Amino acid sequence: MKPIVGVVVAAAMALSFLQISGSQKIGYSPLGSSFHIPAIFNFGDSNSDTGSWSAAFGPFPPPNGVTFFGKPSGRASDGRLIIDFIAEKLGLPYLSAFLDSIGSNFRQGANFAVSGATIQQSNGKMYDANFNPLSLGIQLSQFQQLRARTAEFYEQAKDEDGKCKVLPEEDEFSRGLYTMDMGQNDLHYFLTSMTEEEAKESISSVIDKFAMVLEKLHQLGARAFWIHNTGPIGCLPFFAIDDDPQKPETTDQNGCVEAYNEVAREFNKQLKERVYKLRDQLQSSRITYVDIYSAKYDLISKAAAYGFSNPLGYCCGQSHDLPCWQDVRVNGSCNNPSEYISWDGIHYTEAANRWVADRIADGLYSDPQTRVIEAYPNPRRRGVNESNERCNAEL
Template sequence: MKPIVGVVLAAAMALSFLQICGSQKIGYSPLGLSTGNSSHIPAIFNFGDSNSDTGSWSAAFGPFLPPNGITFFGKPSGRASDGRLIIDFLAEKLGLPYLSAFLNSIGSNYRQGANFAVSGATIQQSNGKMYDADFNPLSLAIQLSQFKQLKARTAEFYEQAKDEDGKCNVLPEEDEFSRGLYTMDMGQNDLHYFLISMTEEQAKESISSVIDQFAMVLEKLHQLDAGAFWIHNTGPIGCLPFFAVDDPEKPETTDQNGCVEAYNEVAQEFNTQLKERVYKLRDQLQSSRITYVDIYSAKYDLISNAAAYGFSNPLGYCCGQSHDLPCWQDVTVNGTDVYASSCNNPSEYISWDGIHYSEAANRWVADRIADGLYSDPPQTRVTEAHPNRRYMSVTST
């Protein structure tokens, strides 16, 4: 039986933690970062999958095992990588602490945002077949529900404390929900599920319903006062070593980099429809600032020019090669558990474990998207992706 109960218990612990205010300093970061805000974006609220999960999977289903985290944290940190993720580097660019996972009830601080992303999550609501294929039930709609809980409980606290001029050192200020940046990086798992359960053409035909569900959540966030969105499209899934190297059933046709062309075409179709929907949403939600970020092009550039950027074999991966095991499995040698080991220098690799990117690759991508090199509107830096000030000044009067 799979750990649905674990999800419920983790969520309950997260909610109970929200009642403990004033126990930590404002801006507390378990990673010891300076929290001086260098921009006018006071908080990040993130939705996504393993590309930006900073601890929700670990809280709900059990921790990632070593050698995850070895490069930066020195131990597993709830991230599927040897170190930091793109969302961590974006937080640094904004002068904010790393985001606490909403489901992680111990040592978390939501003063400057929260992370609802969880590894294995999809945009579409999970069904039994998806669950059996190891995609978890914490879909984008569930992440939206968790955000609503955080926002409602925060408002409840401040309502109760207003007569005492109370503040909660681990919850956002009320106006930061409207002034924060809403980052979204999701869709890879939806495509992954399509590619293992149907033909490429059927996968392309199924994309529109996923985009509809994505747009519906974004509209609901807008109704909840979200004013600025930073939306990543999905990366070149056909370039993941999991598909391009290790999958014996992959299509034979590959591009000049060894990536599976048919799988990348599915990702490109997803991105085309996502971008078209973003344009429509801009017309519908004119009071919001919606930045579309072409993660696909950034990652494909990195893979195509890996040597020029200081990386080795673009389709190689670091973790798990020594024992021919992925990072999350182990073997028993003479009665002792031995975790799948990593290479000596993870920074030489784009892929950490065949599916997730290394810290070095995440940093490379983050530096370029944060500087606006892959943004629409063009040249929009992450520090400039704040809510529309003119709208805020009108609606606040």
């Protein structure tokens, strides 16, 4: 079985879209929110990559991007991703990929996510299996570089005319929303290289790495975190309809591989427990845990009721040996992607991404129940908690 990154069929050529999106604001103004989030800094994999893979390893070919952009745009979908819809909810432009050097605008945030990335540091075996070396730790390093070089630039700017219109203001690093959506590729690697029980035993070290990065971001001034858990990996058509003889035979009522979903649930359980501990430790922050698993599983379980076809079907491509961009059908994709949950067997269609984004943005699947426009900590309470943290550190 090929790893997820091996069949990433993202929308290519972030350049053409980023040249437009730098000045584009779409969506509604966050009415009713007492604090406007001015920027998003995103860390993740192909579920939220808006052009990093294309910039680093070459463009993804059509028909990706066909629904919304009309051409490839660096995304693993026919259109927009969940992170795009979150940006719209906040009244912000779509995020430019940090690795894309042409046409990018980081004035209101940056995207460090890259397809095939893992939380754990990539080793030789993972690299040989085509997983991306740009793991979460590397993405953190990229963020540190952006922040340091932005501060250096503004220090050198002598007057207002020298202010940069493509970099965040200094205070926007602390007032921004830090979104994190990773773990799917870590589980993929485990499930294709060891038993399910061994995979469960390996999760704790991945969660430790995730927590270390979040703590480091807090040390760098981040205060608002929006943490996605991992989705039901056993429901991805790539796994659920795979003919691998080593795949577990037990499936649930939706046809999902139950053993794989059980590993995902264990990952989410440990992630949630760590988030609770981090809240106690970092009381000046607001850490929102978002149950992507339940949202996606709800969509899959009730696909017909929500207007989608076979939840284990997919729009683009015909098999593992004939991926999306090599499909011999006209335009290489189905006639109506919006009828499908899965775009290519691994990634969701724009219609499914919108469905999930609408529900998580309204706080229906978050802990605590929080709308994304209210994800920043109360400014007054934040000051009290930061004083307490300093006092505790001195004891």
